[in-house]
Amino acid sequence: MNSEANLTRPAKVLVTKIGLDGHDRGSRIVAAALRDAGLEVVYTAPWQEIPTVAKLAMEEDVDVIGVSSLATDHLLVPKLMKELHKAGLDYVKVIVGGIVPDNEEQDLLDAGVARVFHPGSDMADIVGTVQMLAGEAQNDTARQL
Amino acid sequence: MTTAGLSEAGQRLVEKILEGQPAALSRAMTEVENETGHAAALLAAVQKATGRAVTIGITGPPGAGKSTLVNALIGEYRQAGKTVGVIAVDPSSPLSGGAILGDRIRMAEHSHDPGVFVRSFASRGHLGGLSRTAGRVIDLMDAAGWDIILIETVGAGQSEVEVADIAAIKLVVSAPGLGDDIQAIKAGILEIADILVVNKCDQPLAEQTKRSLKAMLKLKQSGSQDIPVLGTVATTSEGLAELVSEIALQDEKQRRGDNLVDRKPRIRRNLAEAVGQLAKDRLRQNQSADIDALIVALESGETDYLAAAEAVLDGGQTNREIAATRLEKKTGS
Amino acid sequence: MSQNEQFALPGFEDWEAAYNKQLPDGKTVRNRSGIEVKPMYTPADWDVEEYGDKLGFPGTAPFTRGIYPTMHRGRTWSQRQLIGLGIPSDYNKRLHRMLKAGTSAISMIPCNSIYRGLDADQIDPVLLGTCGTIINTVEDMETCLDGIPIDEISTALNDPLPFTMLAQVLAVAERRQIPWTKITGTANQSDYISHFVANHMFYRLALPGSRRVLMDHIEFAREKVPNWNPMSVVGQHMQQAGATPAEAMAFTLSTAIQNAEDCLSRGMELEDVLTRFTFFFDISVSFFEEVAKFRAGRRIWARIVRDRFGISSAKAQRFKFHGQTSGVDLTRQQPLNNIARVTAQAIAGIFGGLQSLHTDSFDEVLSTPTEDAARIAIATQNILREEAHLTDVIDPLGGSYYIERLTDQMEEEIVALIDKIDDLGGMYKAVESGWVQGKIGASAMAFQDRITHGDETIVGVNAYQVESEVELPVQPLDRPAPEDIEAFIENLADYKRRRDQSAVDRALDDLAEIANDNNRNTFEGVVNAARAGATQSETIAVMRAELGFGQPLVVA
Ligand SMILES: Nc1nc2c(ncn2[C@@H]2O[C@H](COP(=O)(O)OP(=O)(O)OP(=O)(O)O)[C@@H](O)[C@H]2O)c(=O)[nH]1
Ligand SMILES: [Mg+2]
Helix, strand or coil, rough: CCCCCCCCCCCCEECCEECCCCCCCCHHHHHHHHHHCCCEEEEECCCCCCCHHHHHHHCCCCCCEEEEECCHHHHHHHHHHHHHHHHHCCCCEEEECCCCHHHHHHHHHHCCCCCCCCCCCCHHHHHHHHHHHCCCCCCCCHCCC | CCCCCCHHHHHHHHHHCCCCCCHHHHHHHHHHCCCCHHHHHHHHHHHHHHCCCEEEEEECCCCCCHHHHHHHHHHHHCCCCCCEEEEEEEEECCCCEEEEEEEHHHHHCCCCCCCEEEEEEECCCCCCCCEEEEHHHHHHHHCCCEEEEEEEECCCCHHHHHHHHHEEEEHHHHHHHHCCCCHHHCCCCCHHCCCEECCCCCCCCHHHHHHHHHHHHHHHHHHHHCCCCCCCCCCECCCHHHHHHHHHHHHHHCCCCCEEECCCCHHHHHHHHHHHHHHHHHHHHHHHHHHHHHHHHHCCCCCCHHHHHHHHHHHCCCHHHHHHHHHHHHHHH | CCCHCCCCCCCCHHHHHHHHHHHHCCCCCEEECCEEECCCCCCCHHHHHHHHHHHHCCCCCCCCCCCCCCCHCCCCCCECCCCCCCCHHHHHHHHHHHHCCCCEEEECCHHHHHCCCCCHCCCCHHHHHCCCCCCCCCCHHHCCCCCCCCCEEEEEEEECCCHHHHHHHHHHHHHCCCCCHHHHECCCCCCHHHHHHHHHHHHHHHHHHHHHHHHHHHHHHHHHCCCEEEEEEEEECCCCCCCCCHHHHHHHHHHHHHHHHHHCCCCCCCHHCCCCEEEEEECCHHHHHHHHHHHHHHHHHHHHHHHCCCCHHHHHCCCCEEECCCCHHHHCCCCHHHHHHHHHHHHHHCCCCEEEECCCCCCCCCCCCCHHHHHHHHHHHHHHEEEEEEECCCCCCCHHHHHHHHHHHHHHHHHHHHHHHHCCCHHHHHCCCCCCCCCCCHHHHHHHHHCCCCCCECCCCCEEECCCCCCCCCCCCCCCCCHHHHHHHHHHHHHHHCCCHHHHHHHHHHHHHHHHHCCCCHHHHHHHHHHHCCCHHHHHHHHHHHHHHHCCCCCC
């Protein structure tokens, strides 16, 4: 697998969609690619509420959350970051994939998003990044006993 | 190893689990699922608090509506003021080891409810419809104070009998139109049922499925004639009230004088897992001459794996002798 | 292939030998639908004897060459650009600008909150109006259409069932004393089946309720809004979700069959209803395949109407379709390249014989299209039509050995899939069981694999990448002003205070009653609710409560 990814156990990832749009071709393909790379993927229907995503990440103890946004739902991601912080889930890495205008990408990064993937991104890059981030999340000191 | 002490952080985690903090439970589940160095001590520390939860196993062929039924059961128990924990197991891909954990999609109605805790597990190659650590994970959830624990197995239809050990009440779910109806739930799975559920009763052939199930039960030994066969429509919660009261009946039967559940089967299974794991670990590390001798004996065909394994388990010192006598016995008979 | 043997083509073998010699390991080429494409086609691939049966002439069955005798020589296609952003007054301003610029047909895209059946006071304001216009009430619709002659212009509404937007338009017409018979246009999103298959966004009601409400809508329109096209069968969602062009056509035709059968069971006069069926497709950049897809689709539909439904009227057999260039083909990398892609897609649609066309803006993958980019998209159509003379000859690719052979092969693929869906009990059942979704999911995955492995070239993505991209002038993002949104929400609250609440309650109670009575028409109730002042969300909520919420059927 990815030798740089410092995984201590199978990576666990939540692939979800927040907001209003329901186009899920992208999130399905990414979820399948992650599975095929050996990751464990919790998949949800579109339109998740932000507090629900945080609760779900907590219950499933995921390492990474991937949010797919093809319309304008990425505008809600800063709120998701706040919610994760409130829930004590700062170690969970968040990536966003989809149509995000350049000038709004920076807002997402400023809010703590680890990486934004645009249409046409290389699948291997997405998978590798998720594994690397999952490794980081698993080794976060906040999670050690 | 099992009695190894906990770090301060570990002790705090145990306290929080016992207080019912869901984030702590979730963290501990990860330790147990991955059998980390802390898992055994965590489990030991919560053991005394277990035995209160009603554990309900839900098994049956793929697409029978297990997850949807879990969703409906959550609704019923929440209405009755109970908290509900769910453990949902999905298969891992045999090729990549990865998994898509999709059961909770059907339970989305309750995903924001703090009185519900859903955790998905990948089977990680473990057969029998569960993940290897499912039994231990249930202990954690039980100790954390969840009133009802629903366990959804992988949908494979035949050999998910493992759930029989770890859940007190076993629901076997079937539905009309799943191919050769009854064929879908055969071989061993009927025997473990405390309640048979025919889901999707809104569909045309439901009555027929019910009838053939009943007939099939009659054919089995007389005891199982008492197994109730209930119809449900999980999507609309039809028949759920009856199902819940039937579960309550079964639960009552199983409670002991102290109102706790007899967890011996679950403990036995957990023990078996622990023994197996320990044996494996020890054997991998063990450089003793006895083991070397057994390996030589296996290599030359002097003994077989079963006999050698028995030799390892039945005593450490005289493996070679045991192996030899064992082989004699076998060839003799 | 037996045709090959019958034909002796002098020189063919020499060519073949030369070809094989120069290209000893030329690889097999397959189009997106999986059909193997040969390096060259000859008269041996196409039997001209079959001309009458398979092609005929434009305007005559089986319409392979076009549904009207004059096709684009007579009337070119409608330029229907979808627009919709911000609040109703924004939309109205843009509409007036477009009408001045010569647009002849209007369209309306509501905000995603409306697709979800939510009003402005029910969602995070940051999302409001970012994808379409916020239209919650009849008053909002009045503002949208202020000064627009709705009795003279055709209106396409992206209005999923239970069709609250049309109800609002009808209420506006009534207020302006315009008879409903003058309202023309299309319910672009009436195809609930395609929503369940491919596009979760439009979920409103559970499947059985959706089925009934569509029939109510069609029945109501045939009686009271006779120039409205209540049924648009949508292949676009499915192809966008990953269906191959052949699958998209097959699933669309199977959906049309299902709806036609449902109309029959309702006791409607099918010949009359079919004249009001329209289709809506994605046009990918797979050029010849798309042309063949449309030619085959026309022929198959005409035969279905004739043979399956026994209707001989040409009007009912005509396969009228709107095409939209495929957004899935567009790339974020080197975005100006998208203008070339859209051009190729548009030509495929034009040669495919479409009646109406939407060309995507090149910046659609970057953000919501800017007005400049939208203008280039329109200009592309004008250039193709008037400078490139694409419309001088009807069905200009007809008679190409390749196109005719490919049309036949696409037809075979499509018909085989339609047969399969018949075996599954029809499209409704095939979708309910998840079969169609599984098929599309597998095709989406397979196409992604081809891209990943470089079997499918995407310029700028897996080939011809460049270090530094052309700098695009930075466009201000078209996001509604927060103060406008705030005012809109306030206005909604005010509207709710002003309206006659007891009339609203009565209308909604009545709607609930109608929903529970299969002998009454739900759309009638929806129109009455709009007239009485109910918001779209209130109306949909009642329908959902009575007929069930539309949950995803297949998710993972
Ligand atoms: N008509 C009808 N459909 C149902 C009913 N219960 C579940 N379904 C549908 O059956 C399909 C499968 O349901 P699930 O709950 O995912 O089945 P499952 O047994 O959990 O499936 P796996 O986890 O994949 O083994 C879904 O489309 C449900 O909506 C029911 O009572 N009636
Ligand atoms: Mg399930």
